[in-house]
Structures are given as C-alpha cells and as structure tokens.
Amino acid sequence: MLMQLHQLRYFVAVAETRHFTHAADSVGITQPSLSKQIHVLEADLGAPLFERVRGGTRLTAAGEVLLPLARRILADVDTARREVQELVGVRRGRLRLGATPSLCASLAPPVLRRFRDAHPNVELRVEESGSQDLVRDLLRGELDLALIIQPAPGPDPALRVEPILREGLVVASTDPLPGTTVDGALPLAELRDHPLVMFRTGYDLRDATLDACRQAGFEPTLAVDGAEMDSVLSFVAAGLGVALVPGIVVTGRPGIRITPLAPPGVHRTIALARRREGEPTHAARALRRILFGYLRDAAERDGLPAGVHPTFDPTG
CATH class of the missing domain: 3.40.190.10 (Periplasmic binding protein-like II)
Structure with missing residues (x-):
C-alpha cells in the first residue's frame, strides 16, 4: 500500500467540506490534482471513499471508517513534528x-x-x-x-x-427565593416553582440541571432556553428566571444573588x-x-x- 500523508490530508479536507472544489481551495491545490490523489488513495485501499450527491459528496462506508483513523494519524504526525x-x-x-x-x-x-x-x-x-x-x-x-x-x-x-x-452548583437569582431553609439553603425541589434560564445543548450544566430536577421528581419550567454562560447570567440579572451555575462564575457579579442548594446538592x-x-x-x-x-x-x-x-x- 502506497498511502501518503498528503493523500490523507486531502481526504480529510473533502470529508469536512463535502465538496472537492472547496477542499482543493482549503489545501491550496487545484481540484483536478486533488481528485487524482483521492482516486489513487481509493485504488490503494481497494474501495471508494466518496459518492456524489446533489450539491457535493458524502462518505461511503469505507470513508466513514477511514476518517477518524486519518485524523488520528495526521494529529500524531503533527505532534511528532512539533516535538522534534x-x-x-x-x-x-x-x-x-x-x-x-x-x-x-x-x-x-x-x-x-x-x-x-x-x-x-x-x-x-x-x-x-x-x-x-x-x-x-x-x-x-x-x-x-x-x-x-x-x-x-x-x-x-x-x-x-x-x-x-469538585465543586457544588448554586442558584443564581436577583431576589431572595421563597422556600429556603433556616440556614439559607434552597431544597432542589423548590426549583419547580421558579422558571429556569437554561444553557444550550452541549453544555454540561444543562444536563446536570435537567437530571437533578428530574431526580427530584419534576420537569423544570424554562423561562429562556439555549443560552451561553454570559447570556445566562445576563438573563438572570434581568430577572427573567433563575439558573443553576458554578458559584465561581457569579461571585462578585453585580445584580445576582447566590443561594446554596440544601444537601445533598448538585456537584460536578x-x-x-x-x-x-x-x-x-x-x-x-x-x-x-x-x-x-x-x-x-x-x-x-x-x-x-x-x-x-x-x-x-x-x-x-
């Protein structure tokens, strides 16, 4: 097998752009040259890596198998080069x-x-x-x-x-929250009565908040859904709802109060x-x-x- 590193780079470029011309532009060669190298790679591997679809290309089953391996090989080569x-x-x-x-x-x-x-x-x-x-x-x-x-x-x-x-999450709000205990902590179940400002999908805090509420026996009401960290804190400061956040990000932030959760709390x-x-x-x-x-x-x-x-x- 005569597989070359530059062929793997071209293959990854096509896989990521889903388009031969765009991939050629990204790696700085002509589209015919890139296509030729992909064809050589496919011949060496004995399987097609792409199939034409309307508006571009998509990976074949063989391409899907090769893509993570190619990325890993190229990353290891880059690491070796940097180390030396x-x-x-x-x-x-x-x-x-x-x-x-x-x-x-x-x-x-x-x-x-x-x-x-x-x-x-x-x-x-x-x-x-x-x-x-x-x-x-x-x-x-x-x-x-x-x-x-x-x-x-x-x-x-x-x-x-x-x-x-290991850190515990706290409730961020603008006003004192009803339902707190004598020591100022809020039982998690009390959040059922407070609309939440929720992080976007992909945030760990989103999963942690939803899982904790469901374990406490309720599905939370969302005041705002799909925000980033800064937006969540701004929405809370504007009084749109409360949020479960790490205490470290709200300490000293104007307009936001911190209420700890009653034991066992939520930790990460x-x-x-x-x-x-x-x-x-x-x-x-x-x-x-x-x-x-x-x-x-x-x-x-x-x-x-x-x-x-x-x-x-x-x-x-």
Whole structure:
C-alpha cells in the first residue's frame, strides 16, 4: 500500500467540506490534482471513499471508517513534528488548550498567566466550548489538553482523564427565593416553582440541571432556553428566571444573588483530559505541572472559592 500523508490530508479536507472544489481551495491545490490523489488513495485501499450527491459528496462506508483513523494519524504526525522541532529549537512550541466557559472565566486565566511567565515563547491557543465538544476535538487531535467536566457515566476510554476539583452548583437569582431553609439553603425541589434560564445543548450544566430536577421528581419550567454562560447570567440579572451555575462564575457579579442548594446538592467534577494515545508535548506537560502547582498553592492559602475542593492530595 502506497498511502501518503498528503493523500490523507486531502481526504480529510473533502470529508469536512463535502465538496472537492472547496477542499482543493482549503489545501491550496487545484481540484483536478486533488481528485487524482483521492482516486489513487481509493485504488490503494481497494474501495471508494466518496459518492456524489446533489450539491457535493458524502462518505461511503469505507470513508466513514477511514476518517477518524486519518485524523488520528495526521494529529500524531503533527505532534511528532512539533516535538522534534521544539527539541531542536526550530520552533517556539504551541499549546492548544480547551476549557468550558466557566473554567475559561475562572481557572484558566491565572494558570495561563503562570504558564506565560514561565514559557513566554510558546504560542497559546484556547478553545472555549462545552465538554462534549472539547472531548470530540481531543479525540480528533485538535487539542492538546482540555479542562472538562467529567461525565457521570465515566470518561471516554480513548482519553486520559485526571479529576482535579469538585465543586457544588448554586442558584443564581436577583431576589431572595421563597422556600429556603433556616440556614439559607434552597431544597432542589423548590426549583419547580421558579422558571429556569437554561444553557444550550452541549453544555454540561444543562444536563446536570435537567437530571437533578428530574431526580427530584419534576420537569423544570424554562423561562429562556439555549443560552451561553454570559447570556445566562445576563438573563438572570434581568430577572427573567433563575439558573443553576458554578458559584465561581457569579461571585462578585453585580445584580445576582447566590443561594446554596440544601444537601445533598448538585456537584460536578472538573478534570484535565488528553488523548491516551501518544505522548503529550513538552508544552502540555509543562502546563499540567503549572496547573497542579497553582491548585496546591491555592489550597494551602484557602484561595479556592467556597464549595470547591481538590480531588487530589494538595500536599503531594
């Protein structure tokens, strides 16, 4: 088999654009040249990878099988190239970090500041998205590391996931909420009487909120559905409804009050994730060291927000 890396790149480009001409433009070659290389690849594999449909192309069964493998191969090649180039000083290095919106606004900034101070020449790229999207991009090799919310069913076996923090969710509102206990906490069941501002599909907080309400025996009423983190907080501040959010994102935010949930509450685990296959880059290893160092320092000086606790031994 004479499969070439450039053929795999062309194949992935066509698979992602669903169009030969658009794919050729994206990789910087002519459409006839790209088509020829795809035909050579198909001949080597002994199966067609695309079929023509109205307005473009779609993957065949063989193409569907090849696509994740091709992405993984290309990601591994890029990682190998960066590792060698970093080692010999040809490049300054690059780090691709993903984080959920709440972590982008809270944990990522001080950690990345420490990283930048220690490694000023490393190129940083940050992707802000929900954990499901970040896991997808990790598996595709498009991210080196990601700060995600660990799913209840357990992490994808293709990922190496290290739990780092456990945090409780709080109720964000503009006014005092009826139904609180004498110590100021709100039983989760009381949320049945409060319309919720809900995160868009793909947010971990959406699933956590809906699951918690259903376990408490009710289907929540939604005042607004499909919002991003900043929009959720703005809608709450405007009095449209309440929301379950990490306390860290509303601490000190004008116009919003925080009400803790009565035990057992709703908790989530923050984790650092990377692909299990392949070795992390020098930059990824450096960020991990800095992240754990920052969390140890914060735990020692009681600098973590209320309700947030390390899931590792901070003295280790």
